[in-house]
Amino acid sequence: MPPLEVARRCRQVGLSPIVLTDHDGIDGAQSLRDVGQPIIIGQEVLTTEGELIGLFLRAAIPKGLSPEETVAAIKEQGGLVYLEHPYDNTRRNLRQEAIERIASDIDIVEVFNGRSQPEANRRAEDLRSTLGIAAGAGSDAHTLREIGSVFVEMEAFDGPQDFLKKLRRSKVVTHSKGGVIALLRRRLSATR
Numbered sequence: 001m002p003p004l005e006v007a008r009r010c011r012q013v014g015l016s017p018i019v020l021t022d023h024d025g026i027d028g029a030q031s032l033r034d035v036g037q038p039i040i041i042g043q044e045v046l047t048t049e050g051e052l053i054g055l056f057l058r059a060a061i062p063k064g065l066s067p068e069e070t071v072a073a074i075k076e077q078g079g080l081v082y083l084e085h086p087y088d089n090t091r092r093n094l095r096q097e098a099i100e101r102i103a104s105d106i107d108i109v110e111v112f113n114g115r116s117q118p119e120a121n122r123r124a125e126d127l128r129s130t131l132g133i134a135a136g137a138g139s140d141a142h143t144l145r146e147i148g149s150v151f152v153e154m155e156a157f158d159g160p161q162d163f164l165k166k167l168r169r170s171k172v173v174t175h176s177k178g179g180v181i182a183l184l185r186r187r188l189s190a191t192r
Helices: 003-013 027-034 067-076 096-105 118-131 160-167 180-190
Strands: 018-023 039-047 050-055 080-083 108-113 134-138 150-153 171-174
Touching: 003 018, 003 027, 018 027, 018 050, 027 039, 039 067, 050 067, 067 080, 067 096, 080 096, 080 160, 108 118, 108 171, 118 134, 134 150, 134 160, 134 171
Parallel strands: 018 039, 080 108, 108 134
Antiparallel strands: 039 050, 050 080, 150 171
């Protein structure tokens, strides 16, 4: 999706700042920052054992690093480590063994992903609770229409650590029961 179209759609649905996490790069997020859009620059990084997200990045993280090397690269930038869709087996989720190895370095676990099944989201919440860390959520939008189907309402923040503190007091908002993909599946089932 073109970054400026993403920004337009976010304004339409009232989302600000934008948290943009492209696969293996930050060019889209940087282009929005460069035109004055409030944004958290993130990246969905493919490690040797699945995906991790870095938030509040200044530079892209190379793909193909180990989970531990990826975490170190995120932290070197003062960024936050965000574990997305950890139990969605239809995605490139991080392997359980890797999660266990980096558990103490994970800042946020995504407990609601708009493309994941309810059971995967429930298990993610269980993991978050076990780790005692902040909960994240997102639409995981791959189309403009999906933007805003899931988001987090929270207080304004100043930088990564304040973001993390206020994220603990946030509220996850969903506009579709079970996420976007589950909604599409229900619609397809209804037409059969």
